[in-house]
Amino acid sequence: MISLQGLEKTFGLNRVLRGLDLEIKEGETITIMGGSGAGKSVILKHIVGLMKPDKGRITVKDVDITSLKGDALNEIQKQFGYLFQGGALFDSLTVGENIAFGLHNLRPDLARHWKDVVAEKLGLVGLKPEIAALKPAELSGGMKKRVALARAIAYEPSYILYDEPTTGLDPIMSDVINELILGLQKSLGVTSIVVTHDMTSAFKISNRIAMLYQGKIVALGTSQEIRHSTDPLVKQFITGSSRGPIQMQVRAIE
Amino acid sequence: MGRFILEVAESVGQVALLWRETLVSFVRGRWEPRLSVTQMAEIGVSSFAVVGLTSLFTGMVLAFQSGFSFIKVFNEPLYVGSVVGLSLVKELGPVLTSVVLAGRVGASITAELGTMNVTEQIDALYTLGTSPVRYLAVPRFIAMMIMMPILAALADIIGVIGGFLVANLQLKIASGVYWEEVTTFVDLNDVAHGLIKAFFFGLIIVTTSCYKGFTCSGGAEGVGRATTSAVVISMVLILVGDYFLSAFLVSIGIGG
Numbered sequence A: 001m002i003s004l005q006g007l008e009k010t011f012g013l014n015r016v017l018r019g020l021d022l023e024i025k026e027g028e029t030i031t032i033m034g035g036s037g038a039g040k041s042v043i044l045k046h047i048v049g050l051m052k053p054d055k056g057r058i059t060v061k062d063v064d065i066t067s068l069k070g071d072a073l074n075e076i077q078k079q080f081g082y083l084f085q086g087g088a089l090f091d092s093l094t095v096g097e098n099i100a101f102g103l104h105n106l107r108p109d110l111a112r113h114w115k116d117v118v119a120e121k122l123g124l125v126g127l128k129p130e131i132a133a134l135k136p137a138e139l140s141g142g143m144k145k146r147v148a149l150a151r152a153i154a155y156e157p158s159y160i161l162y163d164e165p166t167t168g169l170d171p172i173m174s175d176v177i178n179e180l181i182l183g184l185q186k187s188l189g190v191t192s193i194v195v196t197h198d199m200t201s202a203f204k205i206s207n208r209i210a211m212l213y214q215g216k217i218v219a220l221g222t223s224q225e226i227r228h229s230t231d232p233l234v235k236q237f238i239t240g241s242s243r244g245p246i247q248m249q250v251r252a253i254e
Numbered sequence B: 001m002g003r004f005i006l007e008v009a010e011s012v013g014q015v016a017l018l019w020r021e022t023l024v025s026f027v028r029g030r031w032e033p034r035l036s037v038t039q040m041a042e043i044g045v046s047s048f049a050v051v052g053l054t055s056l057f058t059g060m061v062l063a064f065q066s067g068f069s070f071i072k073v074f075n076e077p078l079y080v081g082s083v084v085g086l087s088l089v090k091e092l093g094p095v096l097t098s099v100v101l102a103g104r105v106g107a108s109i110t111a112e113l114g115t116m117n118v119t120e121q122i123d124a125l126y127t128l129g130t131s132p133v134r135y136l137a138v139p140r141f142i143a144m145m146i147m148m149p150i151l152a153a154l155a156d157i158i159g160v161i162g163g164f165l166v167a168n169l170q171l172k173i174a175s176g177v178y179w180e181e182v183t184t185f186v187d188l189n190d191v192a193h194g195l196i197k198a199f200f201f202g203l204i205i206v207t208t209s210c211y212k213g214f215t216c217s218g219g220a221e222g223v224g225r226a227t228t229s230a231v232v233i234s235m236v237l238i239l240v241g242d243y244f245l246s247a248f249l250v251s252i253g254i255g256g
């Protein structure tokens, strides 16, 4: 179980998290939705210790990781796979080396057959094994995202954080990724935290959905509950309307 | 002003942390020799030609200037070999090499690490169980601190040869006389003085450029800014540090 208690995080004058509470159960897939810039990626970074909260506590399986550093934090991070929003592929390495990168440290047992692992994971994300020899710069945006996903799951972590896994993919490929996320949950019992704006995907893969607004979780429920929610915030978000309580800070062209 | 001092103090603290982590990784043997060798090859290949060219011409101009000045005073070009040898080995070899390396290698380290930083590749390293200091900084520290003295030594040799060309061909100094002057006035102590400084200049460059790369933010623009400031800071620290380092080395009897 991962538990976030009273997280606060401020960048300069920008109060991003304002006392956020959230519990993630073992084996569930939970989706965090919220407007652009609401702090979804910031939450994921707190969970793996890439960012430290100003206030609050983060525990993973009852271990308080809030102030862990160095090797102790590394031990916890080993259980996590992280799909970065921008992919974050190492551009000096090939696709294959990228995917195999974590194996050496995290799964020495798999490292010897790394080429097989690479081919297998590429298959899972709908890519051909031949692209293992390419450099990230030679890939399309959607392919980069999928390679990054392959890298995040290569060492079979028990928690996977997906930052917008289907953004930039065509609808069919998005569904391939949805099936992959569902499949990992079913076959390996993976706990997933997904950040997405793609409501089709969210309803398909999530056990629960949380809505982030103004630095707090303002709604939390099963997919069904969120889909039929009468909360105006939630309704506005899932129907994608610019009219409602959420005022985006964009000046309309008049 | 107060803020500036605070910022400097904070940077010094962070540099100390970077050094500590680098040293700890190194001592615990958690560094990959393969990565260091790659870095060394890259530094050598990218910089040797420029270092060679600048030191060749520096040696030439030293011989030219000292030769004609001495002709004015003594009517003959005395001591050209000793002037060229001593100034190159003690000062110009290490300083010029490190200025070239600050511009070439330092800038590229900051640009590379900075780009990795703003594209979250450094964060990705953490999540894949790899310490960025161990994987990125340690090999660059090792490579830089080994390559700097080597390149400075080559600069010394090429510069003295450049001086010889001008001395012999233009000033008509017999080759025996030139080499005699070089070898009697420059001893191993002077060479050590120069190479020890080169080693520390290497440390200055790699520390500044890694630090700037790891701490940069703000997209491509931020990477550009960090790169420029890494080069400027390295050069200033090298030239200022040179004086103090020289004074210190002389005071403990190395190259008086």
Ligand SMILES: Nc1ncnc2c1ncn2[C@@H]1O[C@H](COP(=O)(O)OP(=O)(O)OP(=O)(O)O)[C@@H](O)[C@H]1O
Pocket: A011, A014, A016, A034, A035, A036, A037, A038, A039, A040, A041, A042, A043, A085
């Ligand atoms: N390292 C940082 N330094 C300063 N501000 C930051 C940093 N990271 C995030 N922020 C700020 O925190 C806020 C939330 O950012 P975050 O990336 O979490 O948004 P998000 O919810 O993931 O949005 P999107 O859907 O567009 O990805 C933004 O206003 C951003 O400017």
Ligand SMILES: [Mg+2]
Pocket: A040, A041, A042, A085, A163
């Ligand atoms: Mg985001």
